[in-house]
Amino acid sequence: MSSKAYVVPVDPKKPAGNAASGVNPATLWSSLPQAQKPAKVGTSHLFYGTPAFDVTALVSLGEGFDSKTGDIRREIVRKAVGSGVKSVKGLGDSISEAVIDASTDPHAAAVAAHLALYNFSLKTSPPSAFDPRGTAGVPKKLEISANTNSAEWDRGVIYANAQNLARTLMELPANMMTPTAFCERVQAEFSGIPNVEIIVRDEAWAAEKGMRTFLSVTQGTDQPAKFLEIHYKGAPSKDAQPLAFVGKGITFDSGGISLKPSAGMKLMRGDMGGAATVVSSMLAIAQLQLPINVVAFTPLCENLPGPKATKPGDV
DSSP states (O other), X not given: OOEEEEEEEEOXXXXXXXXXXXXXXXXXXXXXXXXXXXXXXXXXXXXXXXXXXXXXXXXXXXXXGGGOOHHHHHHHHHHHHHHHHHHHHTTGGXXXXXXXXXXXXXXXXXXXXXXXXXXXXXXXXXOOTTOTTOOXXXXXXXXXXXXXXXXXXXXXXXXXXXXXXXHHHHHSOTTTSOHHHHHHHHHHHTTTOTTEEEEEEOHHHHHHTTOHHHXXXXXXXXXXXXXXXXEEEOSSSTTSOOEEEEOOEEEEEOOTTSOOOSTTGGGGGGGGHHHHHHHHHHHHHHHHTOSSXXXXXXXXXXXXXXXXXXXXXXX
């Protein structure tokens, strides 16, 4: 039988919270051995049967939390909630849902919880939700929710999901994240979002524009280069000057004729990290419907000395 877990960040000097009925953070915290100094940020303690069949994770916000402000305070909340979610995740399949007490900072709690839940894998048993070859119906191992509804929590979820998308694009093997596959994934992610236009340019367009240096990089591979544009118009005036993002998109960089050392070459699947970051930032901006105009440009290609070899890290 799977149970529910409650993650409660607490100030060691003033433990409080309202994650669920039957969970009293102050009482639980007082039952712990008392040290001379407050527990460090992220220190987690698990309590079982609180309430029946469930688990409560109390996570320390560290010494002097009540005096912290601004970004420092927010980062402490992120660190604490992330640590709590990881401790719950470590309990395995016995936990199906984690409820976060987000009362301290809903935005920071949402970001931390969803980043901590991320665990990239392409294992086939059980099926991986990251496998682009078909993942329909793969359930989440752990559902995350907040103890109360909040617009700031929802914004934080968008922030975290965008970061996790960037991580996924960089982690996928190069044979699963070619320039063409990258563009297809981006088009799918932006599907249905208003005020967005996506344009995928081909090699003929790049040649017409005189992009000879860009095209020279892709001469050793049979994967066609792409030039991806994302236009988001959220400003009151669609003609207002846009903010511009540019992201490098080498989906695998072997070094070409100047071949890179073999050690760590499989990490060159992440040489399109700039493009992944730019695209994911654009996705968050569009989902939040920010009142600005933004354009993103990502030249995408492979850098190989030949088209047929298996690249390090391919699956």
